[in-house]
């Protein structure tokens with residue numbers, strides 16, 4: 001390898017460059033001017049292959065809107081989203097956006113809402129392989145990913161109502177992995193689950209992305225959740241990125257007031273849990 005090649009920084013796989021998303025709100029009365037809301041403002045995000053990036057912020061800070069921009073579900077009002085260096089909304093070339101549909105997969109907050117209750121799990125998990133026109137034996141691929149998430153092939157012929165919330169989220173993760181993505185985006189993947197199984201599902205995501213070498217964008221309102229599974233965290237507030245640092249740094253030296261609040265929220269929960277533990281085991 002030449003010195004120049006060794007020194008070249010790796011190319012980001014997914015980027016937002018100065019991306020904004022402005023929504024026009026419905027009129028409050030006839031002929032009134034429609035107000036605008038900037039849900040995401042001038043956000044720059046860079047994800048390298050295999051990297052785990054966290055996005056944290058309170059409700060309404062713009063996390064899910066940013067996610068929709070990153071997966072190409074919505075178009076930025078300003079700025080760009082790039083996949084492998086190519087603007088996914090390039091008028092002359094829709095290859096980057098088509099590519100992104102397979103290579104970036106998403107896991108949502110509520111696994112029940114993300115799966116059709118009338119379809120068997122097998123049908124739901126094979127559907128993306130069919131619509132993305134992926135070659136090969138779809139059923140064999142689905143059985144393979146079921147094993148990766150700790151479920152058996154018996155799940156294939158069952159229906160969503162036959163599974164617990166945690167199992168459903170495992171199935172949703174399996175469905176996301178089936179098309180062999182390079183990036184996994186998880187938007188509040190554990191916040192709808194029982195506290196007792198949140199750690200299991202988070203551990204599963206963490207070990208899968210590591211073993212498969214995937215990039216991860218993990219979104220949560222809880223700083224402890226993103227800190228546990230990522231090496232760099234962006235803090236959002238009011239559509240803006242107010243701080244970006246490794247998680248340990250955010251805990252040690254939070255600079256933005258919004259970061260400080262998120263750190264305090266974690267401390268409060270921990271103090272509460274310790275208080276409970278102490279109450280249970282006096283002395």
Ligand SMILES: Nc1ncnc2c1ncn2[C@@H]1O[C@H](COP(=O)(O)OP(=O)(O)OP(=O)(O)O)[C@@H](O)[C@H]1O
Pocket residue numbers: 023024025037038039057058059060061062063064065066221
């Ligand atoms: N389609 C839309 N039309 C109008 N406003 C929207 C739309 N989608 C989101 N918003 C607004 O944009 C802001 C950001 O919302 P968003 O859902 O991205 O936040 P979030 O950080 O994901 O919140 P939560 O933690 O509750 O999921 C909010 O004020 C929301 O009401």
Ligand SMILES: [Mg+2]
Pocket residue numbers: 063064065187
């Ligand atoms: Mg959200």
